[in-house]
Amino acid sequence: MADFDEELDASGLNCPLPILRAKKTLAGMESGKVLHIIATDPGSVKDFEAFARQTGNELMESKEEGGKFQFLIKKA
Amino acid sequence: MDEKKLAIIATKxxxxxxxxxFILASTASALGYETEIFFTFYGLQLLKKDLDLKVSPLGNPGMPMPMGMDKWFPTLLTALPGMESVMTSMMKKKMASKGVASLEELRELCQEAEVRLIACQMTVDLFDMDPAAFIEGVEFAGAARFFEFAGQSDICLYI
Structure with missing residues (x-):
């Protein structure tokens, strides 16, 4: 996985908390910085894709590893 | 990107x-929507400082119950005293174990995200509700106030 600037562990949280926490964390970051998110909610895969499309933040990577979903989002 | 608008009427x-x-409003805010919820009739309970909401299996055949009770437990018995509090506490435990946010938390997140919460003045009067029992930041208004925003909304939901 590529480098990132901040990390958010949303493991154990269910919809819509991973998205809300990500939004809050991104709000405190500068444009171009990358947020690494870890989640266990299977719904978060589609949700982060939709979040990126609607907010203009770029979803650079999305993958599953050992039951954990990981995302890299670059702040617009 | 033009800011989209979501208007919700909460009646339950x-x-x-x-x-x-609260889930839809907080998520919409995170996606950049300007959001407003109009609470009317029983929906006003969601604005009380002290949230004491319950769930009832009575008259709700779609509600999953522990041990498959929704399949074999006689409907009449769901009216027994205490069933409501038992089911409510089970539901709360289930939600906590699955990482579902508490209502208080979701409501707070909505307020942080500047979701506007509007209480139906007519219902407040009708049920003699005490405005002091509601959380801070609630606006009291009528149907015309709702339409002012709902008329320009991209999505309008009645829940």
Missing amino acids: GTLDWAYPP
């Missing part, structure tokens, strides 16, 4: 039905 005051308005 049970623990289960309290979730959709």
Whole structure:
């Protein structure tokens, strides 16, 4: 996985908390910085894709590893 | 990107039905929507400082119950005293174990995200509700106030 600037562990949280926490964390970051998110909610895969499309933040990577979903989002 | 608008009418005051308005409103805010919820009739319970909402299996054949009780437990017995509090506490435990946010938390997130919460003045009067029992930041208004925003909204939901 590529480098990132901040990390958010949303493991154990269910919809819509991973998205809300990500939004809050991104709000405190500068444009171009990358947020690494870890989640266990299977719904978060589609949700982060939709979040990126609607907010203009770029979803650079999305993958599953050992039951954990990981995302890299670059702040617009 | 033009800011989209979401207008919701929340009419139900049970623990289960309290979730959709707050989940949708907080998510919409995170996606950049300007959001407003108009609480009317039993929906006003969702604005009380002290949230004491319950869920009832009575008259709700779609509600999953422990041990498959929804399949074999006689409907009449769901009216027994204490059933409501038992089911409510089971539902709350289930939600906590699955990482579902509490209503208080979701409501707070909505307020942080500047979701506007409007209480139906007519219902407040009708049920002699005490405005002091509601959380801070609630606006009291009528149907015309709702339409002012709903008329320009991209999405309008009745829950």
